[in-house]
Amino acid sequence: MLDKWQNHQPETFVCINKWQQTPDTVTIELQPLVGAESIDFKPGQFVSLGIRIDGKLLFRAYSISSTPQQSTLELTIKRVDGGKVSTYLVDTLAIGEKIQLLKPTGDFNCIDHPPENQSVLLISAGCGITPVYSMAKYWLEHNANIDICFIHVAKSPSQTLFFEQLNQLDRDNSHFNLQLLLKDKVNTDCHQGRLDKTWLEQLTPNLHQRTVYLCGPEGFMEDVSQYLQQLEFNMAQFFQESFTPIAATETETLTTxxxxxxxxxxxxxxxxxxxxxxxxxxxxxxxxxxxxxxxxxxxxxxxxxxxxxxxxxxxxxxxxxxxxxxxxxxxxxxxxxxxxxx
Missing domain, CATH: 3.10.20.30 (Beta-grasp domain)
Structure with a gap:
C-alpha cells in the first residue's frame, strides 16, 4: 500500500496514457509518482481524484475501471455538462500531468459482497458501467466457475463504453453472457428498447439464482430495484452503488x-x-x-x-x-x- 494512503492523505500520480472511449468519455491510466509494485483495491470501488484548476485543488470521485494488483490504475471519465473537473480531464489533461488520488474506497464491491453462488447479474447504464466492468474482468481472471450475465443500457453502439472490449469478453468466455440494450442498435445484433421488468426477465437466465450488482443514474437504479421487487427477487442478494452527494438536511428555522x-x-x-x-x-x-x-x-x-x-x-x-x-x-x-x- 502506498504510504500516504495509510494516513488518509492523497498520493501523487502521473497520467501515463489517455484514450477516447466515446465522443465525451476518456480512460486515463495513472501511475504512482513513487513506484508501487501493485495497487490494491476491491473491484467496484472508487477513488477521489484531485486536480488543480485555476489555482484551486478540486476533488471528484470516479470508479476504477481496471483490476487490482496492477502497477497502474485506470479511470474512465465522462464529461458532465458544467462539470469543471470532468471537462478538464476529458479535454485538457495531458500525459505527464500530475494529479492527487485518495485511497480507493467504497462499499459497492465484489469482495465485501461476494455472490452467494457462482451466478451473478451485472446491470448498468451509461458511465455506471465502470465499476461492474471492473468486477466482471476480475471474476473472469480469478474464478473459472463464475457465470456472468451482463446487461448494459446505452444510447447506441458509438456511445457504449467498452463496446469492443465487452464483445471480446463475450466471444472469449462461454460463461460470460453479454446483453446490450440500446435505444438505437444501428445495424448491430444488440437488443433495442428500454429496460423494464419484461426485458429484465427475458435477458437474464435463472434470474432468481443470481446475485445482482447494479450501477447507473439514480433514477435508473430506483427503477431496476422496483422491477426486481415486483419479480419477488431476494433483495438480500442485491447490491447497488450508492455514492451520491449527500443532500442538505431540512431543519427547523433555527439561527442559533x-x-x-x-x-x-x-x-x-x-x-x-x-x-x-x-x-x-x-x-x-x-x-x-x-x-x-x-x-x-x-x-x-x-x-x-x-x-x-x-x-x-x-x-x-x-x-x-x-x-x-x-x-x-x-x-x-x-x-x-x-x-x-x-
Missing part, C-alpha cells in the same frame, strides 16, 4: 449562533445550528480535504466535541475512531459549540 474552535489554526469561527461542518470550515478558508462529499471516502475526518454534531455517515471510520470523537465533516451538521481537530 454556534462557535467552532479550531486550535490547530488559531481560529474561532461562528456558524449556525444545522450548518454543515465541512461547509463551515471551508468557508473560513481552512485546508480541509473534502473529496467525495458523500460520506464514504473518509478524507474529511476530523475530531469534534462529543454530542456537538449529528452525522449521517460514519463509513471508513473505525469503532475506535468513533469512540474518540471522529466524524466525517461532509456528512455532519452542527448542533452545539465544538472544538475541531484534524
Amino acid at each position: 449562533a454556534l462557535t467552532l474552535n479550531v486550535p490547530a489554526f488559531g481560529q474561532t469561527l461562528t456558524a449556525n445550528h444545522g450548518d454543515n461542518l465541512a461547509a463551515a470550515l471551508e468557508s473560513a478558508g481552512l485546508p480541509l480535504l473534502v473529496a467525495c462529499r458523500s460520506g464514504v471516502c473518509g478524507s474529511c475526518r476530523c475530531k469534534v466535541t462529543p454530542n456537538s454534531v449529528n452525522s449521517s455517515s460514519s463509513m471508513t471510520l473505525t469503532a475506535a475512531e468513533i469512540e474518540q470523537g471522529y466524524v466525517l465533516a461532509c456528512s455532519s451538521t452542527l448542533i452545539d459549540n465544538t472544538d475541531v481537530s484534524f
Whole structure:
C-alpha cells in the first residue's frame, strides 16, 4: 500500500496514457509518482481524484475501471455538462500531468459482497458501467466457475463504453453472457428498447439464482430495484452503488449562533445550528480535504466535541475512531459549540 494512503492523505500520480472511449468519455491510466509494485483495491470501488484548476485543488470521485494488483490504475471519465473537473480531464489533461488520488474506497464491491453462488447479474447504464466492468474482468481472471450475465443500457453502439472490449469478453468466455440494450442498435445484433421488468426477465437466465450488482443514474437504479421487487427477487442478494452527494438536511428555522474552535489554526469561527461542518470550515478558508462529499471516502475526518454534531455517515471510520470523537465533516451538521481537530 502506498504510504500516504495509510494516513488518509492523497498520493501523487502521473497520467501515463489517455484514450477516447466515446465522443465525451476518456480512460486515463495513472501511475504512482513513487513506484508501487501493485495497487490494491476491491473491484467496484472508487477513488477521489484531485486536480488543480485555476489555482484551486478540486476533488471528484470516479470508479476504477481496471483490476487490482496492477502497477497502474485506470479511470474512465465522462464529461458532465458544467462539470469543471470532468471537462478538464476529458479535454485538457495531458500525459505527464500530475494529479492527487485518495485511497480507493467504497462499499459497492465484489469482495465485501461476494455472490452467494457462482451466478451473478451485472446491470448498468451509461458511465455506471465502470465499476461492474471492473468486477466482471476480475471474476473472469480469478474464478473459472463464475457465470456472468451482463446487461448494459446505452444510447447506441458509438456511445457504449467498452463496446469492443465487452464483445471480446463475450466471444472469449462461454460463461460470460453479454446483453446490450440500446435505444438505437444501428445495424448491430444488440437488443433495442428500454429496460423494464419484461426485458429484465427475458435477458437474464435463472434470474432468481443470481446475485445482482447494479450501477447507473439514480433514477435508473430506483427503477431496476422496483422491477426486481415486483419479480419477488431476494433483495438480500442485491447490491447497488450508492455514492451520491449527500443532500442538505431540512431543519427547523433555527439561527442559533454556534462557535467552532479550531486550535490547530488559531481560529474561532461562528456558524449556525444545522450548518454543515465541512461547509463551515471551508468557508473560513481552512485546508480541509473534502473529496467525495458523500460520506464514504473518509478524507474529511476530523475530531469534534462529543454530542456537538449529528452525522449521517460514519463509513471508513473505525469503532475506535468513533469512540474518540471522529466524524466525517461532509456528512455532519452542527448542533452545539465544538472544538475541531484534524
